[in-house]
Amino acid sequence: MTALQTSTGSAYSRILGVGGYRPRRVVDNAEICTMIDSTDEWIRTRSGITERRWAAPDETIAMMSGEAARKAVERAGIEPSQIDCVIVSTVTHMHQTPAIAPLIAHHLGAVGAAAFDISAACAGFCYATAMADAMVRAGTATHVLAIGVERLSDLTDRSDRASAFIFADGAGAAVIGPSDVPAIGPVVWGSDGERAGTIVQTAAWDEVLGPHGEARDLERTFPTLRMEGREVFKWASYTVAAKAQEALDRAGVAAADLDVFIPHQANDRITTAMTRTLGLREDIVIARDIVRQGNTSAASIPLAMEALYEEGRISSGQTALIIGFGAGLVHAGQVVVLP
Numbered sequence: 001m002t003a004l005q006t007s008t009g010s011a012y013s014r015i016l017g018v019g020g021y022r023p024r025r026v027v028d029n030a031e032i033c034t035m036i037d038s039t040d041e042w043i044r045t046r047s048g049i050t051e052r053r054w055a056a057p058d059e060t061i062a063m064m065s066g067e068a069a070r071k072a073v074e075r076a077g078i079e080p081s082q083i084d085c086v087i088v089s090t091v092t093h094m095h096q097t098p099a100i101a102p103l104i105a106h107h108l109g110a111v112g113a114a115a116f117d118i119s120a121a122c123a124g125f126c127y128a129t130a131m132a133d134a135m136v137r138a139g140t141a142t143h144v145l146a147i148g149v150e151r152l153s154d155l156t157d158r159s160d161r162a163s164a165f166i167f168a169d170g171a172g173a174a175v176i177g178p179s180d181v182p183a184i185g186p187v188v189w190g191s192d193g194e195r196a197g198t199i200v201q202t203a204a205w206d207e208v209l210g211p212h213g214e215a216r217d218l219e220r221t222f223p224t225l226r227m228e229g230r231e232v233f234k235w236a237s238y239t240v241a242a243k244a245q246e247a248l249d250r251a252g253v254a255a256a257d258l259d260v261f262i263p264h265q266a267n268d269r270i271t272t273a274m275t276r277t278l279g280l281r282e283d284i285v286i287a288r289d290i291v292r293q294g295n296t297s298a299a300s301i302p303l304a305m306e307a308l309y310e311e312g313r314i315s316s317g318q319t320a321l322i323i324g325f326g327a328g329l330v331h332a333g334q335v336v337v338l339p
Helices: 040-047 061-076 101-108 121-138 193-198 229-251 268-278 297-310
Strands: 012-021 025-028 051-054 085-089 114-118 144-151 169-179 188-191 199-201 225-227 260-263 319-326 330-337
Touching: 012 061, 012 121, 012 297, 012 330, 040 268, 051 169, 061 101, 061 144, 061 169, 061 297, 085 101, 085 121, 101 114, 101 144, 114 121, 121 144, 121 169, 121 188, 121 297, 121 319, 121 330, 144 297, 169 297, 188 229, 193 199, 193 229, 229 268, 229 319, 229 330, 260 268, 260 297, 297 319
Parallel strands: 085 114, 085 144, 260 319
Antiparallel strands: 012 169, 025 051, 144 169, 188 330, 199 225, 319 330
């Protein structure tokens, strides 16, 4: 049998730069309360959110991703032409095909780059980071652009008191490339499809419209998101927190030695519960970007990371735990060295 040649890459990989894009429109709780029977205090008490960003028609998935990507590439100190692969995590690109990643690669100037979308909801950025890490170390890519982007306002039922105040829009991106030292720890990821019904789209597209645009069910409206908040809270606070501890263990990092905690920005109460379960130090830097941004699903971790840089609360070389969790139910997390 003829022996095949295989590719080899860098011994290690790292995040080289991050960038984000936040839509122009700020929607505060007072505006949300004109849509649902609620109060600012009720929303803040249950989620921590005071305001969120909703995208305008021109702030498309491609546009927001491109802006975030340009910042990440510039901060990584490379040219767009050096990007070998673009991975986009999103659940709100409304076209079944083509994927949005090739279009983003084209507009960015990543000529000829491999490009594809993934659907891992709020864990998507960590999924993409794990894939990029493996690519760089395997030699199938030298620089990978991982993007998380959502326009969740498009799938938000603005009359639903349980969810209308939660979801938001935005994009975050990171460039992953070679490293001389370990800087992305082993991923801990998985799924629990038995609980898939806790976060769902209310209908499949073909349940609403037929192949020629005809209405199939006049009782159904445009699909929106539904979430069993209490069940998700319990799952994230304990089960996902245990997976976060596993990510620390696999990276050989004690909770006491961690500098930064950047969980998916789902709910500020979940962040607090996970912090307690993990036993993190009181002085550790904890991302709470949800307060001003809302829940942006796959975009939330890179957006929160960028915000911590802009606030001067984190710096290059610090050790951070990132973990995402959401519809599926899916989770993924790893320890990273900050760029």
